[in-house]
Amino acid sequence: MVADRLLLSCPISQFLNPPDGGRILVNAESSESQLDTTMQSVKVVVVGAGVVGLSTAVCIAETLPHCSVTVISERFTPDTTSDGAAGILFASQFPDIPLEQQQRWFKESFDHLLAIAQSSKSGETGVILSSGCQVFKEVPADKRPFWAEHVLGFRFLSDRELKRFPDHKFGQAFTTIKCECTTYLPWLEKRFGKAGGKILNGKVSDLQRLADTYDVIVNCSGLGAHSLVGDAKMHPIRGQILKFHAPWVKNFVRDGDGHTYIYPGVNSVTLGGTRQAGDWRLEVDVGDREGILERCFRLEPALHGGKVVGKWVGLRPGRESPRVEVEWLRTAGGQEVPLVHNYGHGGFGVTLAWGTALDALGLVRQSLLQHPPMAKL
Structure with missing residues (x-):
């Protein structure tokens, strides 16, 4: 256990009214700087502790230091999907997200991890530079993908280099980042x-109940959003990988x-894999x-x-595309609480x-500025 975690051995509802509670009343016309200085009573909860949930929690806690930020999850490292x-670090293009936004997401993630990989924290975090290539059996329509300008040293493989891959007709070489979660x-x-x-x-099964205690809810529940918010667009993609000892590769x-x-x-080679949509099996398949x-072995x-x-x-x-947006929940007392989604x-x-x-x-900051939380009556 890498951090002090409060293990919930009883229903999570018993932890939803901490004694230091109380929402604050902030003038809707307050400037952002004024909001920052009076945010010590604003409670933010992040549901989910995978790489998306923890990244989101860190960004909020460090940027809004006067907020009280809590992460609630049923599973933590080393038991998460992450x-x-x-x-x-390698991207695909999503159909209904503006390309400019996808480029920004990739660049911000790459730059964040690149700074770690080039620092004294590289060994501690398991964030390292990794060079190699991607090869194609047929020449792709888009030879230079949108992320090419953000990785390091992107280029096409030469004919001589492609001879190493007789089943392939085209290739790209570049340096990216490997992040050992x-x-x-x-x-x-x-x-x-x-x-x-x-x-x-602890397990969260009802976001509405969190709205009675927290001023902002951030949903980073991953596949759990299928049941937690009834997102029918969510589905499992089963992945099976092997860890392989071959330090010369x-x-x-x-x-x-x-x-x-x-x-x-850092310690092994990851071999993959499978992408089996709609498959909920968690057992290792021998086939x-x-x-x-x-x-x-054929490829390398x-x-x-x-x-x-x-x-x-x-x-x-x-999910066809990640869901990053805000909606509003209404409490029994009629107060509106922002629910920020970041999953899929x-x-x-x-x-x-x-x-x-x-x-x-x-979205959290904008929600608090546009609709400041009301004090509890």
Whole structure:
């Protein structure tokens, strides 16, 4: 356990009225700076403690230091979906999110992690630079994706380099970032604690009940949003990976179809994978295991001589596009409480976490400015 967590052995409702409570009355015409200085009684709760939830909690706690920020989650590291993530910064394009916004999300996340990778915190966090290539069996329509300008040294593979991949016709080489969430998440928890954040270990099944105690609710529940807010667009994308001992393999290789990848990390190489939409199975599938090994060995023959040292199965929070927006809940007393959503990142949680966290922070701040919380009567 990397931080002091309050384990809820009784219903979470018993913790929804802390003795230091009380909402404050803030003049709607107050400036942002005035709001910052009187925010010590404003209570923010973040639901979810994966990479998206903790990133969001840190951004809020550090930017609005006079707020009281609490994270509530049923699972924490090392038991989150994020802990099993390959953790390579690589983006896909979402259909109904403006491209400019997607670029910003990627750039903000990349720049945040790049600063860590180039600092003395790299070893502690497990955030490292990683160089390699992505190869395609057919030439893609978009040879230079929108994220190309944000990674380091993006270029096309030469004909000589492509000879290494006889089944492929086109390739891209670049340096990106690998983020090992098994060490990065504990570090985020510590950073959150230093910013005054509080952590509660418990299951939230009704956001409406939180509205009776907290002034702002931030929903980072991932796949849990399927039941928590009734989001029918949410679905599981089953992912199975292997951890492989092959320390001589230094560079990543990813097939452009997204199903086969080799990502060297700090202590092992991640081999993947599967993307099985609608599949809720959490058991290791032997057929998937053999398929991963066969495909990865064909893509990177240098893996021969290594051995499997671990396996993992998780459910990515699938959604056509991430949901980052605000809606309002009404309490029994008639007060309106902002509910900020930040979930549905699919397999790109690590890639987009910091960028969407900053957007969620903006929505929290805007909500408090436009609709200041009312004092309890």
